[in-house]
Amino acid sequence: MSDQYDLLSVRGLTKNFTLHLQSRKFLRGCEDVSFSLKAGEFMGVVGPSGAGKSTIIKCIYRSYLPSAGEIIYRTGGQDIDLAKAPDREIIRLRRREISYVSQFLKVIPRVPAVDILAEQLTERGWPRNKAKDRAAEYLEMMNIDPALWDTSPSTFSGGEQQRVNLARALITKPRLLLLDEPTASLDAETKKVVIQALNQLRKQGTTMVGIFHDTDVMKRLVDRVFTMTSGRCKSIKRMQEVV
Amino acid sequence: MPASNAFVLRVTNLAKRYGQGCPSCYALTGPAFATNICPCCGSIVACHDIGFDLEEGEILGIVGESGSGKSTLVRCLYFDEEVTGGEAFLxxxxxxxxxxxxxxxxxxxxxxxxxxxxxxxxxxxxxxxHFTAGGNVAEKLLTADVYNYADIRARAASLLTRTEIPRARMDDFPARFSGGMQQRVQIAKALANNPPLLFLDEITTGLDLSVQARVLDLVKEIQRELGIAMLVVSHDLGVIRMLADRTAVLKNGRMVEIGLTDQILEDPQHQYTQLLVHSML
Incomplete structure (x- = not known):
């Protein structure tokens, strides 16, 4: 993989929060975080809760505005600093190549599961019936009971919601996929399905960063492990060294 | 970025002041002074130094408390009010x-x-x-220079169907419609001339929840299918979260923050935005 280019290169990323309402209280999210990812690589992020794992992912997706540092993302032969790129450029990248799977499914209420997935494709120019067919394939792959397909995920169990959440990101085949505990609250059987789907996506070239608590799952997915403690990088090791 | 030129609407330095005005009006109002009333001359600075771009198919949310200048802004852009200063380009x-x-x-x-x-x-x-539902849509079409009766009738019927007004009620008077239905007639009318730009000012406020949901679904659908750029004013962050790609926050007539909607909600920068987001239920 050494001949691959750096798809993502984070340098000195720092995120602080200033809470104006509590007399400008200052909180540290992460500090001076650096790493880079080759195209097609999968990096796991681990650490105790509150260590700043999600902060990093949210800074890359720009749900958080980084306080300092660079997040260089390579697209179309160009380098873009996601920390400073204009909002519209971020929107465009989110529509075309960067996806984020949060811990919880956030969707418009009332929209059936199959439409939530299909919408991702129609937004990208797919005809409606083809998009629906593909959406059904993904729901099937994720082991969602066909009886639920035309109901809203707000009625689903936690594990089912999490799978719809994942399927929604997977169906677009993003270039960069950010995952926040993708297998939390899944049973063993479904975990297998998710692992398979993620490995499949990786074979097609998707680069990924994922937060994991479950080391067994992580072992079967990632190349490298980034360990964090209190907002800082503790170590970056190859998966083999960790196990 | 090439995209920064592909605007549908560009607004720069928009200002609206009610009252005679004095040299210190703008200097002594705004969030830093927690007021939009000039202490020297008593003029009200409803909007000052507002600027943004709206792209094709984009929805920009405008949030802020009442009196922050949200409605004044869209009313100025729709020429309901005369601006005091600034420019807008379509x-x-x-x-x-x-x-x-x-x-x-x-x-x-x-x-x-x-x-x-x-x-x-x-x-x-x-x-x-006291014009029929169809007549209301027709009115907008007539002002947009569509005069063929059959065309008008067909367009009105299709728009009203689109906004879920039963065909059978096309020739009824909206005075006898429920609030939600009236709102949907208004949306049909606003869409009649197939505009590249749509302003929505608190369109779900005052509607009951289930009706609110259907109106929002409709807006979302229209945006998806017709790719119309929209300016959505609301004090309801839930509405904004559901509809807007980007959001601007207004306070005392000034734009204190503009950014990606999820960033505004998850990592608000300005003191007032933090207050607003943390007040959300």
Whole structure:
């Protein structure tokens, strides 16, 4: 993989929060975080809760505005600093190549599961019936009971919601996929399905960063492990060294 | 970025002041002073130094408490109010190089009839309750120079069906419709001239929840299918989260923050935005 280019290169990323309402209280999210990812690589992020794992992912997706540092993302032969790129450029990248799977499914209420997935494709120019067919394939792959397909995920169990959440990101085949505990609250059987789907996506070239608590799952997915403690990088090791 | 030029609407330095004004009006109002009333002359600075770009198919949310200048902003852009200063450009008008505010009132009327749609919080501001539902849509079409009766009738029928007004009620008076139905007639009317730009001012405020949901679904669908750029004013962050790609936050007539909607909600920067987001239920 050494001949691959750096798809993502984070340098000195720092995120602080200033809470104006509590007399400008200052909180540290992460500090001076650096790493880079080759195209097609999968990096796991681990650490105790509150260590700043999600902060990093949210800074890359720009749900958080980084306080300092660079997040260089390579697209179309160009380098873009996601920390400073204009909002519209971020929107465009989110529509075309960067996806984020949060811990919880956030969707418009009332929209059936199959439409939530299909919408991702129609937004990208797919005809409606083809998009629906593909959406059904993904729901099937994720082991969602066909009886639920035309109901809203707000009625689903936690594990089912999490799978719809994942399927929604997977169906677009993003270039960069950010995952926040993708297998939390899944049973063993479904975990297998998710692992398979993620490995499949990786074979097609998707680069990924994922937060994991479950080391067994992580072992079967990632190349490298980034360990964090209190907002800082503790170590970056190859998966083999960790196990 | 090449995209920064592909605007539908560009607004720069928009200002609206009620009152005679004095040299210190702008210097002594705004969030830093927690007021929009000038202490020297008593003028009200409803909007000052507001600027943004709106792209094709984009929805920009405008949030803020009452009195922050949200409605004044859209009313200025729709020429309901005369601005005190600033410029606005529409890509579809004069190749995007003509300041709309400097145009004559005839030209403004042309712009608003042909290139803009407006949906007010109060449906009765946008529709005439004693014209039929179809007649209301027809009115907008007539002002946009569509005169063929059959065309008008067909377009009205398709728009009203689109906004879920039963065909059978097309010739009824909106005065006898429920609030939610009136709102949907207003939306049909606003869409009649197929505008590249739509203003929505608190369109779900005052509607009950299930009706609110259907109106929002409709807006989302329209945006998806027709790719119309929209300015959505709301004090309801849930509405904004559901509809807007980007959001601007207004406070005391100033724009204190603009950014990606999820960033505004998850990592608000300005003190007032933090207060607003943390007040959310």
């Amino acid at each position: 890509a579809a008008y004069g190749k995007g190089g003509v300041n709309l505010f400097a145009e004559s009132s005839q030209r403004k009327r042309f712009i608003r009839n042909h290139l803009m749609g407006m949906v007010y919080q109060n449906p009765l501001l946008g529709i005439k309750p």
